[in-house]
Amino acid sequence: xxxxxxxxxxxxxxxxxxxxxxxxxxxxxxxxxxxxxxxxxxxxxxxxxxxxxxxxxxxxxxxxxxxxxxxxxxxxxxxxxxxxxxxxxxxxxxxxxx
Amino acid sequence: xxxxxxxxxxxxxxxxxxxxxxxxxxxxxxxxxxxxxxxxxxxxxxxxxxxxxxxxxxxxxxxxxxxxxxxxxxxxxxxxxxxxxxxxxxxxxxxxxxxx
Amino acid sequence: xxxxxxxxxxxxxxxxxxxxxxxxxxxxxxxxxxxxxxxxxxxxxxxxxxxxxxxxxxxxxxxxxxxxxxxxxxxxxxxxxxxxxxxxxxxxxxxxxxxxxxxxxxxxxxxxxxxxxxxxxxxxxxxxxxxxxxxxxxxxxxxxxxxxxxxxxxxxxxxxxxxxxxxxxxxxxxxxxxxxxxxxxxxxxxxxxxxxxxxxxxxxx
Numbered sequence: 551x552x553x554x555x556x557x558x559x560x561x562x563x564x565x566x567x568x569x570x571x572x573x574x575x576x577x578x579x580x581x582x583x584x585x586x587x588x589x590x591x592x593x594x595x596x597x598x599x600x601x602x603x604x605x606x607x608x609x610x611x612x613x614x615x616x617x618x619x620x621x622x623x624x625x626x627x628x629x630x631x632x633x634x635x636x637x638x639x640x641x642x643x644x645x646x647x648x
Numbered sequence: 649x650x651x652x653x654x655x656x657x658x659x660x661x662x663x664x665x666x667x668x669x670x671x672x673x674x675x676x677x678x679x680x681x682x683x684x685x686x687x688x689x690x691x692x693x694x695x696x697x698x699x700x701x702x703x704x705x706x707x708x709x710x711x712x713x714x715x716x717x718x719x720x721x722x723x724x725x726x727x728x729x730x731x732x733x734x735x736x737x738x739x740x741x742x743x744x745x746x747x748x
Numbered sequence: 749x750x751x752x753x754x755x756x757x758x759x760x761x762x763x764x765x766x767x768x769x770x771x772x773x774x775x776x777x778x779x780x781x782x783x784x785x786x787x788x789x790x791x792x793x794x795x796x797x798x799x800x801x802x803x804x805x806x807x808x809x810x811x812x813x814x815x816x817x818x819x820x821x822x823x824x825x826x827x828x829x830x831x832x833x834x835x836x837x838x839x840x841x842x843x844x845x846x847x848x849x850x851x852x853x854x855x856x857x858x859x860x861x862x863x864x865x866x867x868x869x870x871x872x873x874x875x876x877x878x879x880x881x882x883x884x885x886x887x888x889x890x891x892x893x894x895x896x897x898x899x900x901x902x903x904x905x906x907x908x909x910x911x912x913x914x915x916x917x918x919x920x921x922x923x924x925x926x927x928x929x930x931x932x933x934x935x936x937x938x939x940x941x942x943x944x945x946x947x948x949x950x951x952x953x
Contacts, residue, residue: 574698576912578858579650580657580885592841595913602694613912615843620886620907624657630889635906639914655881656858656909662879664894668872674768679870680792681775684784686839693839697860713861713876715767722770731777739773740766 552643556612562588563648564616566640574602577644581636585648586618589637597641612642652705653697675714682717691724699723796870803834804867804917805938808949809931811844812922822846825917829867836866845908846919847945852899854892854945855908855916856884864915868940875944885909895946908945918942920949 553564568583576598591614596607620634628634650658671679685691699720700708708716725731764772778784807829811818821828825842836842842864845853857863858881863871874880884891888907889899899905910916920942926934929952941947 574694574701576859578656578909578911579654590843592843592914595841598694598697598912601692602698604695613914615914617906624886627657627886630887631901631905633904634888635904636885636909637906638909639912641912653859655878656856656885658878658882660879660882662883664874664879664883664891665877666872666874666895668874672764672768674764674771676793676796677775677789678768678771680789680796681771681778681784683792683796684788687788688784690783700860709878711767712765713873714771715765718767718771718774721774725774730783731774735777736770736773739777740769743769743773743776 552641553645553647554642558588558591558614558642558645558647560588560590564588564614564645565648566616567644567646571599573599575599575644577640578638580623581616581618581638581640584618584623586616586622586638587648589615589617591615597643599641613639614642614645616640616645651701652703652708653701678714678717678721681721685721685725690728690730691721695724696720796865799865799867799869801868801938801940801943802935803869804864804940804943805935806832806931807834807867807917808919808938808943809935811919812926812934813931818919821919834867840913840915842866842917843914844917844919845906847921847948849921850902851904851906852945853906853908853916853918854884854888855910855918856881857910858882858885859911862910862912862915864917866915867917868943872940892946895941897947918945920947923949923951925952 563585565585566581566583591612593613594610595613597611601607615637618636620628620636621632623636682696700716702723703716703719722736726733775789779786810832811821817828821844825844826836829836847853861871861876863875885907888905892899908916920938923937926937937950937952939947939950942949
């Protein structure tokens with residue numbers, strides 16, 4: 551499930567999984583199901599979804615900074631500039647090839 | 649409807665209140681206690697966040713920032729068996745009786 | 749109140765919220781059971797108070813004056829800020845994003861309140877407010893106007909939602925007219941708000 555950060559690179563188009571598991575996770579609702587582009591990759595970090603529930607956080611996960619066009623996130627609700635962007639940090643296992 | 653903590657883009661016309669309040673001592677206490685508990689390996693940031701997110705939406709929205717942290721610290725410490733709800737309640741009563 | 753409170757949180761005459769009392773009770777229990785040392789919280793409070801936006805401002809001023817330092821800071825912030833004596837928390841990495849004439853970053857944490865406390869101290873109340881968390885991602889220019897920052901149409905606004913294990917520090921644009929100023933004076937131009945992105949660095953007097 552998700553992508554392996556070793557197989558993706560900066561500039562790649564990725565989608566965000568449209569899921570809302572009951573456990574703690576770091577993916578904001580407004581990017582779920584949306585498509586963006588990898589701006590940078592950092593980590594790997596202990597997985598907070600595991601650590602939040604008493605787990606050891608392993609395997610570690612890469613964190614991808616994904617850049618979206620604001621209009622792709624909010625549609626007509628975004629009333630500022632068409633060129634404006636939104637950068638959201640999303641763990642690799644939340645992403646799918648775009 | 650996103651969860652109560654997942655606030656980005658939730659509609660509001662409320663202006664940003666730029667005034668900052670002077671922290672009460674208990675707010676310093678709660679902030680520091682999380683750091684201390686982290687160093688002792690009793691709570692990590694991910695657990696702290698889960699404990700906050702476990703609050704009901706009404707509780708979440710009506711609590712101040714460090715009230716939410718306090719609720720989460722209690723939730724996690726009780727869950728781990730470090731303290732019990734009963735002893736915390738009893739110790740709180742003592743504080744009430746002494747300080748009002 | 750006659751006796752001296754032996755405990756932080758108890759010198760207030762105003763009634764405390766229930767959650768405040770429970771936190772004080774929890775701390776008492778942890779100390780009485782020797783799970784936490786009696787002075788640990790006080791020492792942690794004192795350490796936290798020593799961190800202020802002046803720390804971040806020093807980092808910014810160094811980046812403005814030393815291109816090699818700036819390159820190291822943008823590439824890997826932890827060792828770079830350690831050169832200036834700042835030790836980042838083990839819990840999160842720091843990323844630095846640069847504001848220019850054409851690109852402006854604004855940082856928010858929509859899910860909680862992630863903030864580079866190691867360099868800026870505690871976040872201002874508004875950063876943690878529902879209004880900021882809700883609005884900054886969807887109407888950043890309107891939010892920045894409330895802070896007095898009016899950006900031109902030719903500037904791209906890039907909002908950074910700091911949701912996870914990276915904390916973001918904005919490297920503000922170096923103000924015009926600051927050429928040749930010494931680093932210490934430059935640091936005075938760097939405001940907390942400019943390192944979050946709701947403001948610019950001050951212009952030199």
